[in-house]
Amino acid sequence: MKALAAHIKQDVDSAHAADARGYQPRQLVLLGGGMANLQVLSALAAKPLPEMRIILVAPFPRTIYPGMLPGFVAGRYSQDECAIPLEPLVRRAGIRWLQRSVKSLDAGSQTLQLDDGSSQHYDWLSINTGPVQNREQIERDIPGAREFGLFAHPLETFALLWPRVCELANSKALRVTVIGDHTAALELALAVRQRLPSSAVTLVIKPGDGGVDLDSPVHARLVAAMKAQRITVLQDVAVGMSAESVHLGCGAHLACDVPLIALESQSLAWLADSGLALDGQGQVAIDAYQRSTSHSQVFSVQDESEALVHNLPAATTGASLHAVRDTSHALHFLFGGSQQAVASWGSYSATGRTLNWLKDWTDRRHVARYLQVTS
Structure with missing residues (x-):
């Protein structure tokens, strides 16, 4: 009986300690305002992820749809016609938005360093910045x-x-x-x-x-x-x-x-020292599910991806993933x-x-x- 009482007391004390620290939900960071991450935002507005803190890190207030850029340059479209504002998407999805850029990534500690000197931990990370120029x-x-x-x-x-x-x-x-x-x-x-x-x-x-x-x-x-x-x-x-x-x-x-x-x-400059496995072009090496081959909690997408819309929530719950379809x-x-x-x-x-x-x-x-x- 004394042993049982001691065990119960230990469990109660642990629970009180956790309460004192505050409940810390797992954190999903959407890095970049690329079209795949926007697809995820749209899906989250319709079907939120319970018990998951979600943060968007993107420096610009809107995303230009790449498919319409030539039309904009040619004078066919105005900027507003080919731009997708992020704030309404973020508000509908009920997530936090940091309008910052990333300076470095440490895959070992699962931490992002932002351009204002702050850092963000992630449990899951989706890298989708769109085309970049180093x-x-x-x-x-x-x-x-x-x-x-x-x-x-x-x-x-x-x-x-x-x-x-x-x-x-x-x-x-x-x-x-x-x-x-x-x-x-x-x-x-x-x-x-x-x-x-x-x-x-x-x-x-x-x-x-x-x-x-x-x-x-x-x-x-x-x-x-x-x-x-x-x-x-x-x-x-x-x-x-x-x-x-x-x-x-x-x-x-x-x-x-x-x-x-x-x-x-070019690849993102901060990938070189991130600790993520990279391919011959300096991009994140990924498997058939667009998941890092060295760090399974990291996804990396360069274009739109219906697979990511399924795989991110699935990965956070341990469900099965969908391989990316061949779009050739x-x-x-x-x-x-x-x-x-x-x-x-x-x-x-x-x-x-x-x-x-x-x-x-x-x-x-x-x-x-x-x-x-x-x-």
């Missing part, structure tokens, strides 16, 4: 880029700066050079041409490994559209910038007023300039004005889905 790395590769270049990412900052370029183009014809290593750079060059018809537009696109295969059916259609719209295409890399030119890997200097840097192959045969639309769009479905592709209407309808409907959640 400006330190770009400056090393292209000296002068930080002083003279216009960076396409983050999109929210670029969307504020692009109207100034348009104002400058009203007073004189500009020489615009789009520097890229991804399909989005081709779309961006076509969008610049549509918005600035009197300016000279050149695309410098990285070829080969780590670049764009311009001979693929979809890219060939975009290249044909660029040639038809008087856009010069150079398969080369930028190795430097000055006030009036872009220096190319071939040794030539390309006269330029606005170097638009649309490179997308899904229907995709790309901006084609001159009131056209390019569609791809598996190995098939097509170009046309009807497809442009369909892309516009699809994009507007996609953004409206988030706005309806916030209303």
Whole structure:
């Protein structure tokens, strides 16, 4: 009896100690305002996670939908038409929002260091910042880029700066050079041409490994559209910038007023020292469930992901996860300039004005889905 009484007293004392410390629920941090994390926010508004503290860490008040950025650059959309405000989503989901950026991540201690000097612990973490540009790395590769270049990412900052370029183009014809290593750079060059018809537009696109295969059916259609719209295409890399030119890997200097840097192959600078396993491109190495191969409580997504909407809540409750579906045969639309769009479905592709209407309808409907959640 004395042993039983002592055991009960120990349990009571432990409970009192826990109460004194205060109940500490597990913490899920959504790092970044990318489209996948926005999908999670929408789902949380309809189905909250019980006994889970959820924090969004995102520096900008709204997210620009990437699919509509070329249309914005071309003058088809206003900023408001292609932006998703975060505050109403956060309010409906009933979570906390820290409008900060991350300076470092320690996967061992499960801690984020923010740009205001504060830190945030996480039990579960979803990394979805959207496309990023490591400006330190770009400056090393292209000296002068930080002083003279216009960076396409983050999109929210670029969307504020692009109207100034348009104002400058009203007073004189500009020489615009789009520097890229991804399909989005081709779309961006076509969008610049549509918005600035009197300016000279050149695309410098990285070829080969780590670049764009311009001979693929979809890219060939975009290249044909660029040639038809008087856009010069150079398969080369930028190795430097000055006030009036872009220096190319071939040794030539390309006269330029606005170097638009649309490179997308960089990784987040703070990942290198995070302790997370990384792949050959410096991104978080993930499994079929978009979960870190070294730290199972961390998910990392670069685009939209219906799987993440299921897997984050499932992981926190120990339920089974869903593998990411192969989307290589899904229907995709790309901006084609001159009131056209390019569609791809598996190995098939097509170009046309009807497809442009369909892309516009699809994009507007996609953004409206988030706005309806916030209303």
